Amino acid sequence: MRKTLKDVAALADVSSATASLALNGHASRVSADVIERVQQAAKSLNYQPNLLARGLRTQETKTIGFISDVVATTPFAGQMIAGAQEHAWSKGWLLLLIDTNNNASLEAAAIDALHQRRVDGFIYASMFHRIVRIPQGLIGRQVVLLDCTDEPKEPGIDSVIPHEYEGAMSAMRLLLSQGHRRIGHVTSKEIGVATVERLRAYKDALAEAKIPFDASLVAYSRSGDAPDGYDGAVQIFANKKAPSAIFCYTDRMAMGVYEFAQEKGLSIPLDLSVVGFDDQPFLANALRPALTTVRLPHYEMGSWASERLINLVNDEDSDSPNPMRKYLHCPLVERESVAPPRS
């Protein structure tokens, strides 16, 4: 029924060992003639090697265990997974996927399950940029952290994360270069890498442009959703002097700012320029006017994680620092929500 190496060998009239050698490119061990015959036989039988058997023997499965906290409810998960999967695939590797729903005991079980299937390494993915404590079960194994890092200071494990600061900086510089001097920042009071770094860039960019920081132009809402953006705009516009631009912590908040502007009869971008962050699929580009924002490189991060992990397993990449923390560029995506200030 199902063809094995033995069948191929029989057809090519050699031993199965020779067939194996021939198919795996050990040219020096087998004559060209035999290689040809074996390959023919394999093709004619449509031979597909049993990777379980190979993995059992070689102790390598070319499989990555991809553990994530919540694929279901984040709009970015797909891109991270796709990035990781597509790079892996280009190298002949595959992804074994588990979503732990952020449940620690489930996480431990997931690691066991993947380990039992003898994955060669793990990608541990967070659905938002944060600092994590790496689960016990991953210690001592090949791991790359995706969209998260282990310790604040020294990396103990490879990780790939977005360069929040630089991304926010480029957003601010865009507004400044258009002539804006009074720029608001709508953010969340939740403390995390993203809020902190984006706010820091906001301040630094102002300083760079020699604009004094005005605390009343920064609104800290509860969370990062659209209603929070709306609330933030309300707060900021309570000032005597309105801003001509707002830099939002997230695209969803920018959506709330849009609503606010609409209600107040402010035209975007003529009366108010808005910049978001995330480049959230189906949102940033769907808003009217389309939102200028900073893109989180989810696909690229996934891809990098995959590449790094495979290199790690193959013991390549020995030149680059190990462990390392990789910051990926967050490109500015210019659309239609930014214009020079009025007058």
Added chain:
Amino acid sequence: MRKTLKDVAALADVSSATASLALNGHASRVSADVIERVQQAAKSLNYQPNLLARGLRTQETKTIGFISDVVATTPFAGQMIAGAQEHAWSKGWLLLLIDTNNNASLEAAAIDALHQRRVDGFIYASMFHRIVRIPQGLIGRQVVLLDCTDEPKEPGIDSVIPHEYEGAMSAMRLLLSQGHRRIGHVTSKEIGVATVERLRAYKDALAEAKIPFDASLVAYSRSGDAPDGYDGAVQIFANKKAPSAIFCYTDRMAMGVYEFAQEKGLSIPLDLSVVGFDDQPFLANALRPALTTVRLPHYEMGSWASERLINLVNDEDSDSPNPMRKYLHCPLVERESVAPPRS
């Protein structure tokens, strides 16, 4: 280093065969005393069975090959994957994931790769509801189609899809029950299961309410995006008599209708009720007012596919028709965009 069954057996002072029997619950073959000893030994060594070896022997991997066309760029992919993965996981199964980017040759290679890893079955997922031609490589294997079907008439393969017609019907009935008599339908001219079924329900619902069909109330835009929804609204409102409600083919189109309403100074839902379809994450609930819509049961479809496939492999479910086409309910999600018509 790594513990094997042999180590466990040695520690429990039995043969590895007995250890295997003991751990796998063949109670009738082994004395209670020995079972106890073996389990103790396994625990103390933190024994993790090598599933490659087991799979090689038993010809079962408890692994599903999940093939999808485009996980990266659809907001629903995560839910489908999560649904499938979580159910699988609850049964001790895992998902091996490949995204083929809708490339046929890549698809064939993907099937081979999964087959070589000896997956027990395949979930073939489409990112929008459509009729597909099942790839050659899947013929004769255990397959469940997810969000797609094979042939228009008789199912040749198990599949799970949303009940478009019923979902659209409930949306229409909601509008009708609120007293709307002049209801527009903004859709796409692209022909697919979703457009066709939702339009059919639109017509049938009107007929049910004894409202004559008015072709000028249906707008066929290019695609299903926000700008298309806007265009559709423009078309429909070009009528002498404006509709009091619009049923949109997608939430994104509804978003376009919102823009139109805003520009025309129409208040939703007071001047115009709007119902969408999809319940697109981060969109339907983020719009102001929040959009009443019909939810596509992506999570549930994923879960069903997984369950069905596992049953198929385990040769259970033999009572239910085989192959079957499973229609899942699309629940109405009532939010704030529907109200009775003005006077």
Added chain:
DNA sequence: TACGTTTCGTTAATCCATTAACGTTAATCC
């Protein structure tokens, strides 16, 4: 006592591929 049954554990085959070690034949060297 003799013989049939249970009970319970072991031996050995099997799943399929990889690869170190070995053996045979032929070519090469001095």
Added chain:
DNA sequence: GGATTAACGTTAATGGATTAACGAAACGTA
């Protein structure tokens, strides 16, 4: 010519589990 080496294929061990077949001890019964 005899020894050395190269070329090339085979044998057999190995990876770690499952399970059919077997066998020894214990038990029951006439």
